[in-house]
Amino acid sequence: MEKVKEKCGVIAISAPHKSIQVSRYVFDGLMALQHRGQEAAGIYVYNGKNIEGYKGLGLVSEVFSTNTLSCLMGNVAIGHVRYSTTAKSNLENAQPYHFTSTYANFALAFNGTISNFLSLRRKLEEKGHVFTSDNDTEVIAHLVAANLLEVEDFMEALTLVMNQLKGAYSMVLMTETGEVYAVRDPLGFKPLCLGIIPQNESYIVASETAAIDTLGGEFITDIAPGEIVKLSEGEITTRKAVNLKRHARCMFEFVYFSRPDSVFDGIPVHRARERLGRILYRLHPADAELVVPVPDSGRSAATGYAEESGIPIAEGLMKNRYVWRTFIMPLQSHRENQVRLKFNPVKSVVEGRDIVLVDDSIVRATSIRQIVYILKKAGVKKVHVRISCPPIIAACYMGIDFPTRRELIAANHTVKEICQFIGADSLGYMTIEGLMEGIGLPENELCLACLNGKYPIDDIDIELLEKTLGGCRK
Ligand code: SF4
CATH class of the missing domain: 3.40.50.2020 (Rossmann fold)
Structure with missing residues (x-):
């Protein structure tokens, strides 16, 4: 179909006890977010010692079998459904992205587009970072890792990262010790919300409230624009990393992308x-x-x-309903x-x-x-x-x-x-x-750029983005 496409959907679940296996919950949550991306899906878990995961091309139900899910054991996990906008549709670009080096080990799942990712990438390359894909997620991961060298704490590193990134991003990051960080960009383009599954007191972060509902969870709050939320062994810590006077919620989430049964920043979409x-x-x-x-x-x-x-x-x-991916x-x-x-x-x-x-x-x-x-x-x-x-x-x-x-x-x-x-x-x-x-919502709370040409991000390099974005649309 000729409809425009949302880039991705993200989810994270953090259960308070090691006995709770969460990959099945993440799978169900991704099914609820399938409309946000149908090209690839992935789930990464923290298994008590390390991070491991599986991802593939196709719908969530095509990528994961009962067998695959049963191999993903752990009480903390993140997941992702993808539709490509800034990079090719191949397994290399599927998410979550697992960053490993001698000084950092984490997995990242991201929804949005970083408009200054090429200049950030060049700066990182000058410092010796080597990239294996053409996507902006890898740039965010390297940026997190580079900042971790300076501050050695994810909350601090992500705060620094948010001050360097320009663009729309709602993301979840899982560390090698099982903490989850959920981050929403300061203009709040994309939704990101927090909930809890009462039976086992697991916290959920998801792109849409419908995913929380699907898991029998209860909505707690929207993650605010510019906010970082940390989930760790049943505890929540929040930080307002960037505070802007204006916001730029994507009007298309209300008009088309979000499920009608979702609630975006307090507004029921239907x-x-x-x-x-x-x-x-x-x-x-x-x-x-x-x-x-x-x-x-x-x-x-x-x-x-x-x-x-x-x-x-x-x-x-x-x-x-069975004609997919036209x-x-x-x-x-x-x-x-x-x-x-x-x-x-x-x-x-x-x-x-x-x-x-x-x-x-x-x-x-x-x-x-x-x-x-x-x-x-x-x-x-x-x-x-x-x-x-x-x-x-x-x-x-x-x-x-x-x-x-x-x-x-x-x-x-x-x-x-x-x-x-x-x-x-x-x-x-x-x-x-x-x-x-x-x-x-008034004008200064919405992004209306595709309707009036007024972009809420300063100094977007449109020429550069036209080249990179245009290339992957062909
Ligand atoms: S409202 Fe803004 S973010 Fe949403 S589709 Fe239009 S230009 Fe993109």
Whole structure:
């Protein structure tokens, strides 16, 4: 599909007793985070003496078997699901990343993009660090190790690291003595939350609250932007390492990436999407008989649109959930075929009707164009398309896999032109003001860079990032 992709999901579990085996919990948590990355998965455990782990390419259920999990014995573990944005999709770049040297031994799992990773890498290389992959995770690991030489304590080292990194990062780090550190960048682009499994008093850190729920856990708190949380044998220590006045939560987490059953920094994602649907109706009412969501991404906003308009909502489009990873199809013609494989209209519901089709976003517009086409072929009279995200006009340098600006249809075409291209009878987008109202956060608490071109990180080397990011998107 043409949807933009989240880079990764991370999880860490720290049980207070050595008798508790946590790899199965991490596996289940990764299954709950599978939507955040489908190219690779990995779990590393602290086995009481050392760090060991397993990772592979594919879905979590493809990478791990019961046998593999039973070999990963330990009461502390971290896990990762990956979708690549800044490096190639190969096993070398899969995470967690295990750093070992004479002076440091730890495993790291990371979600985000470090925008100054090339200059940091060059400085580290000048000091003698040798890199084996082309990813920014290895740069973070070497940076942690380099700072550990100065301060010999992970809390201090990570504090120094946070003052050197620029970009979006939520990460978990496990030491060779079984401590876990969870770190969220000072602007808070990505979610990261803390919970507890009451039966065995294990602490969980995860990219989304839905993973905590899946494990029967209880949410404790969001890890704050700029905060480090240390988990060690049933104890929690926190430090506010960097304090910024503004934050930059990725608006796409609310619009599309996060699961609707997750709560991001206190805001239930489903509710935010429903509010966006209501606002969308007020901005762009339509004379129609049915509201039809594009499953699953448009469902919450469609519910809001239907409630506000009084137009009944109906499942007029079915999704084949077993067509996976269509985004890796390199050619446009292949992607278009995948849309037909993935969606099928429910003719008995939509035939002869005027409908409002609600989806979360338009990137290249190839998917929505195909969907409008198959709906009209199924006998729909009029298709009014409503999109709960404003037009995407700029690239993302903070960890989301966007096509280049050239491929973003809204960067190069008017709404009228896009409407004609997709074959809809009308097209209405959310506004940036409406988006902020729907999410419930002001401009200085959100990243809106792909909508307005205002990047919340200073002096991003866009030219350099275009070269590195552009290379891996081909
Ligand atoms: S540019 Fe867009 S996708 Fe990227 S972090 Fe900002 S809001 Fe999210």
